[in-house]
Amino acid sequence: MEQLATHDLSDLCLKTAYLLVNGGAETYRVEDTVERIGASLGSDVKCYVTVTAIFIEINHKSYKFIKARLGGTNLQMIDEINTMSRQLAVKTMTPDEFRIHIDHLYKYKRTADFPFTIKAIGAGFVSMAPMLLFKMPLYYFIYCFFVGIIGYTISYTLSKLSMLPYADLFIAGFIIALLGIILKSLGLVTQYHTIIIGAIMPLVPGVAITNAIRELVMRHALSSMVKFLDSLLVASSIGFGIASALIIF
Amino acid sequence: MDIFLNVVLGGLSAIGFSLITNAPRRAAGIIGITGALSWTVFYILKNYSHMNILIANYVGAFIIGILAYYFARMYHLPENIIVIPCLVNLVPGGNAYRTILYMVQSNYSGSINQGLQTFLIASFIAIGLFTTPYFATSIRRLKMIRANRNRIE
Incomplete structure (x- = not known):
């Protein structure tokens, strides 16, 4: 399995956590999902989420944080990321596909929505x-x-x-x-x-x-x-x- | 007829809230079933057997919890997606409204009464919701300990 560069991986984890927090997920679920994604990409990721900030540590050497905001509910977003991380864990989805999907979600910040x-x-x-x-x-x-x-x-x-x-x-x-x-x-x-x-x-x-x-x-x-x-x-x-x-x- | 109306409206109301919160489309049927069942049981307990409203709320929330636990594992959905739309029916909106109403009418003792009742109902809903996950994880741990002990012997 190819390994993502630390820089890319930290970006990916931050974006995932940000999307989950904005979709209205519980903080412990966000931490859990991000750490699982890190594990299935072959790195040791630690994540700490409060309501307004997300901290991430990769392989004990790279640290990053991002500001989030309270509010917003999008259960579809949570479900989509959940499904993708599960597919990543059982290796039916490659890390590159995962990154492209997350980037797409992060760019438009919206999923399929009801009229x-x-x-x-x-x-x-x-x-x-x-x-x-x-x-x-x-x-x-x-x-x-x-x-x-x-x-x-x-x-x-x-x-x-x-x-x-x-x-x-x-x-x-x-x-x-x-x-x-x-x-x-x-x-x-x-x-x-x-x-x-x-x-x-x-x-x-x-x-x-x-x-x-x-x-x-x-x-x-x-x-x-x-x-x-x-x-x-x-x-x-x-x-x-x-x-x-x-x-x- | 009365019960039938309850089943239909309980389901429709849960699906309605799932539309507001943009739940995934494949979960709509599950949400409808869970919402209809929990609401109907809550309604029967409250209006027919005249049980204490706290117990009725507890049982309603318990049914949501147990159905959400199994459906979430069966269909690989986060539990929250099922729980949130179904819970909205049980929210003590009437009591919360009366708390504000009595406050406006300067009936402060009535307002405190209703406020405490709102708080109690909300806590009982929370307890009902967590009964199933609590026992499920305990049983799973117990089985794991048993399996480990057998392996050692």
């Missing part, structure tokens, strides 16, 4: 589930479907437009609560609480919470706490959006 309309319809379905729990009549489901789609659309568009992290969720929460109040004042529904509860479901920071718990259990306390704080801030910015709408109207 926005399908995502919005998915958000509508997510917001219908809580209606079951409260045993609501069927027309609530339909209102909730559309309010959920509107809330998700607003949050998605604003997060693309602005770099300010929590403002989009605040505005989305505000508008969801506003729509609920409008539906009630038009006499279409008898109470707006369940509509709001359903419609905020697509905005819940599910990935951050799940990863935070998993990392806490694996004793990666540092990144776990950062993710907990982030999901708490996301949840409270949605909550304060709703609260301000309820106070004003």
Whole structure:
């Protein structure tokens, strides 16, 4: 098996780790995957990942680090890199092919993605589930479907437009609560609480919470706490959006 | 009829969240099955047998954990891809919402009540999720120790 130069290998490992962190993988999984890739390429790689930085040591002599950023979720990215590293380990993929794929992913920073309309319809379905729990009549489901789609659309568009992290969720929460109040004042529904509860479901920071718990259990306390704080801030910015709408109207 | 609606919507909702987080396409069916099963069991336990909501959440999360563990190994997927979309149904959104609502209405004791309940439900979901991996790794280690001992003898 040909051996990559140390320089190339460290670049490859850093890029892989960066993509995994940006895709929303748990830190211990990132470290594990990178060390496995190093082992299957015949080098001794050590990797340390926090939420905002990735450190790599190759063969006890070359050190590198890269800055990462919190946020972003792309489960497709995690799955793709996972599959590739598995293929690399059983040698159905050559190191050169692996490097070309990683370079391609790193350059465009995106994988196959669903079109926005399908995502919005998915958000509508997510917001219908809580209606079951409260045993609501069927027309609530339909209102909730559309309010959920509107809330998700607003949050998605604003997060693309602005770099300010929590403002989009605040505005989305505000508008969801506003729509609920409008539906009630038009006499279409008898109470707006369940509509709001359903419609905020697509905005819940599910990935951050799940990863935070998993990392806490694996004793990666540092990144776990950062993710907990982030999901708490996301949840409270949605909550304060709703609260301000309820106070004003 | 009621149960049927639950199965369908539980699955659709899990698949919906998997679309939002851009899960791989080949996982959609697995996510749908896991989401539908866990949601239906949770719903039956909560609304028909009037069990404590903590236990209902625990059992729902436990089912997600055990199905995700086996599907992940069967189809070579990361476990997280299955867990995240299915978990979104169980998130205590209603309690979290009421925490904020009572805070706005200056009902602070009610708000603390609901906040504590949210926290408890979230912890029980976490415990349920980790039951299966914990026992699976323990059993695997036990088997390894047994095998080693047999080899030495």
